[in-house]
Amino acid sequence: MTTTLDAAKQGFYHDLLRQMLLIRVFEEQAGAAYAQGKVGGFCHLYIGQEAVAVGSIAALRESDTIIAAYREHGHALARGVAPRAVMAELYGKLGGVSKGKGGSMHLFDVSRNFLGGHGIVGSHIPLAAGTAFASKYQGKDDVSVCFFGEAAVNIGAFHETLNMAALWKLPVVFIVENNRYGMGTALERASAVWNVYERACSYDMDEELVDGMDVVAVYDVMTRSVARARERNAPTLIEARTYRYMGHSMADPIHGHYRTKEELEEQKARDPIEGLRARLLDAELITDEAFASMRAAIDEEIKDALAFADEDEDPPLDDLYTHVYTD
Amino acid sequence: MTTTLDAAKQGFYHDLLRQMLLIRVFEEQAGAAYAQGKVGGFCHLYIGQEAVAVGSIAALRESDTIIAAYREHGHALARGVAPRAVMAELYGKLGGVSKGKGGSMHLFDVSRNFLGGHGIVGSHIPLAAGTAFASKYQGKDDVSVCFFGEAAVNIGAFHETLNMAALWKLPVVFIVENNRYGMGTALERASAVWNVYERACSYDMDEELVDGMDVVAVYDVMTRSVARARERNAPTLIEARTYRYMGHSMADPIHGHYRTKEELEEQKARDPIEGLRARLLDAELITDEAFASMRAAIDEEIKDALAFADEDEDPPLDDLYTHVYTD
Amino acid sequence: MPAITYRDALNQALEEEMERDSDVFLMGEEVGVYQGAYKVSRGLLEKFGDQRVVDTPIAELGFAGIGVGAAMAGLRPVIEFMTWNFALLAIDQIVNSAAKLHYMSGGQVRVPVVFRGPGGSALQLAAQHSQAFESWYAHIPGLKVVAPATPYDAKGLLKSSIRDDNPIVFIEGEMLYNTKGEVPEEEYTVPLGQADVKRAGDDVTLVCHSKTVAVALKASERLSEELGVSAEVVDLRTIRPLDIDTIANSVAKTNRCVIIEDGWPFCGVGAQVVDDVQRVAFDDLDAPIVRVTGADVPMPYNKHLERAAKPNPDRVIAAVRQVTYQA
């Protein structure tokens, strides 16, 4: 890890750690619930990538907009959406953020400017440029942030959008979560250029490369990227190098044809949560007791979320026909 | 002009000059026929850009494949398609290359590996990568060449295709005919990067910039680009800087809101035909008489093409229902 | 009332709505400096400036998505496709984003965007530029589909579309831009979802929309003169939601129905009208419903073939003979 810790920020570090741990535990339980058949459809877990969502969203203010793909549980939680509301959505219940209509891939919380939750690779990239366009149009200085995987940079929507974002100077930050694989395809087998951030060259756009396992590094890079967007409408393409511990979705193998168990174990040594915890202990900025109670509180919170989701009701059948059009 | 002439190549230069002049006269007459209502639909003239098609296609062999957009009369003629067959297609006649079904935007001559003639901006770029894929698949060393305008580099198909062409090492050459405008939009108002060839950086692809008004320079650049493709399946992105003398199509103004008459006149001073003629005269590689008779022969050939197209028959009404499916 | 062109009626609707609501903006290729490929946006750049009249690169998928994103953020974008043929590149944003976001988000997200531009065949534009996609968009729940036939309806329906909170597919008749009709000087709108009886009659119902309304009206005149048949002409105006009541009421009176459309027959708009009519008016029908459609072929370039491919009064009259058993 490159960044050095600043004792004055202890509270902030604890918060980052707490958020990452919350996501980790939430996802572990979501996976278990999927195995029990309580969660259906495609369920893409974020385990291993927690530092990217937590570090980058920590650099935003509430009025900034966040748009993510289908692997977005972590982003929603980092944005402050209640675990209850996210878990209930995974369960398809009425108390879910999207009233049970969206599910795991389509989490929305407009009250928090969290605009999904999108399932077509690349399709949400222009949406983020659109919300950024609106912010500028309305004379606000809110920034839009778009999260997507490294495999999405090869699709047309990425190219068309980055060109317009740079050409029109839109206040948007594009964050590529490079977890090395798009389903079973390694970056090197899908992209002619292996440094994803280099793709910024075609748009004369600012670029950043960051260790996506170092939450503080992500926060720092995001802070300056957001500042560029907010202060002078300059978009940035950030590549955060991270890793996905689980299979592409709960329906996919964790390793096998496309990656080895060894590679997986090796990558887990970079664990973002364990990494920050160890550094805080070294720097005597956290005690084992403090961490244990943090963990205990989170376990409680997720247990509560699971209970809520279990007990919550299904949407009434009439909801099938609501929200097709506005009324 | 940068290139220097080689007396030993006099015959070759005459041939390039003759081809450019043939295209120029053909297009002038096509424009006149359009004004008379003999040619319909959208008709995009190539006047001013002749050196690009002539110089680049001269570097190919017959078994190489050519795919162009809708501004392709010049490419078809440079490929050796008879003026009669092209003009008849513009007239919608049965003797046209596409039997009157394609028209100006859809010239096809499979016997010459001239595969269109495509009207959706960018849509033919993957097609060219596909024919290149087939050449490699079949163990041939034929190259595919794709011509498109500078405005097409901002569309998704360009991006997706160049990535795969570089990733898979396909024998294809992409030639951007940068005539500075996409309809009424100047390159600078549509693209975040003003040097089109720089777009190759996102694909780690070989790039070339060439004066598209210097037919010999185009030939030289194309020759080494084709060699890279043929010998080691290395694709190239070529930017040829040229200029369109006429309106975007016959339905559009030659100048007005988007460009000035002065700019147009200024650009005409770079005329590829006049330029080569003057250099050949200087170098005493052509005489005024020789040029005059070349011109006279071409006028005859185009007159003949017009007469043929005039007299040729319309396709029978039954043709409406043929070629929807193969039989 | 002054008679103005369909083009100017659309231009007035855009200008009035942009005047009325600063959240309304126009984005698309050539809408600004070039004054619109079909001049529908003439003068708007000068009046509203380049933040509200935005010229785009050729990137349909990207700018359609930017429009959807801007709508999610509360603006009311009007996205112009130079023609609907090119919208195929953007269709993922229309179908997977615009049409679904309100539903997927449990009613949180609204997408008040209007996608507009010319559709259907024009003159000799050949296969890739002569297509009518009404039935495709009308297939999609979440979209509303509008296709006006007259200047009055064009203006009134576009104003209603811009004010609607749902994504609208607004398909203009490329061949109608120069047609004239009376348009009141005072403010008015035409509600979505209401068909209009363009001519009253007793013997047969002619269902049509957009360009084919003129065909139906011409046919109806000749029907009364030549066959003494009194035809009622029902202009759908809005394809989705479909005003089946107005059609059924007419058929209840005439007991016979002919449906005319510019597009292809298979799963066209007329097929749905047949489905509805035979169900709601089964006992009213004295003869099978007959459809007059564009030929089931890609559009040929040759003008005679093209003419033969399009619906015309002769074919409508022949169809009426069929349903009135006067064959």
Next chain:
Amino acid sequence: MPAITYRDALNQALEEEMERDSDVFLMGEEVGVYQGAYKVSRGLLEKFGDQRVVDTPIAELGFAGIGVGAAMAGLRPVIEFMTWNFALLAIDQIVNSAAKLHYMSGGQVRVPVVFRGPGGSALQLAAQHSQAFESWYAHIPGLKVVAPATPYDAKGLLKSSIRDDNPIVFIEGEMLYNTKGEVPEEEYTVPLGQADVKRAGDDVTLVCHSKTVAVALKASERLSEELGVSAEVVDLRTIRPLDIDTIANSVAKTNRCVIIEDGWPFCGVGAQVVDDVQRVAFDDLDAPIVRVTGADVPMPYNKHLERAAKPNPDRVIAAVRQVTYQA
């Protein structure tokens, strides 16, 4: 005959055709190393190598176009879309290139490409991943559209599709991959364009395809048991060209018709069947034709809502009661 799964039947068809003809190759996302997202291509990479089983980046528009280009050059590409939902990004290549090139080129260019992948809704995949686009593709002249319901038909129709010289849209049932059925060991094909009577009956014709064939068969059993109604089940198998004769012959016998499809109602496949049947069998019909379709809404995630959105035997039986006036 051995009973194998629909998935393995497709796998056999691919393997046999690749064995038979070296011009046949498979291209798409995850078809190789990952063995196919739905394992339809399991083992093919190992058997045929990575030149004939090609993993692509996520770039539907690009690789669909590369497939079309390769077909233009004489190969027989099988292009797999991970699901047909993603093909919306490639639809320009399917509709504007593949479907039109043979016609636009006056019959010179052939495009023997098969686009295949799973379509329709599965289980709780929500709005963006649960769509049936048969009617869209069937709307397009130049395309053939196939949608098999059984392992036997899947294998036989895929082999015919690969051997056909026209572009084919081959839509597999995502929910059918694990269903089993008898498939002969010896070579066979099923011709395109022929519907199949899956169950003979006298009182009502149930028209269906793909997933809804099982629904119709279940319903027909209950109809005979519970109502003593004998239903004839007609499986379209090929949507375009539509085998109207088989349907009409059945209706001539039963005088009643119910059409079942997984997709949306408006301008769905059933609408076209209604249009044809009411015209060719007007006097045979004793009751209006009734359709049972997917609910006219984006697919919700919640499993109860999803179940309510899909056609099921109860709804088919209710429809049969309607057309037999036993309501």
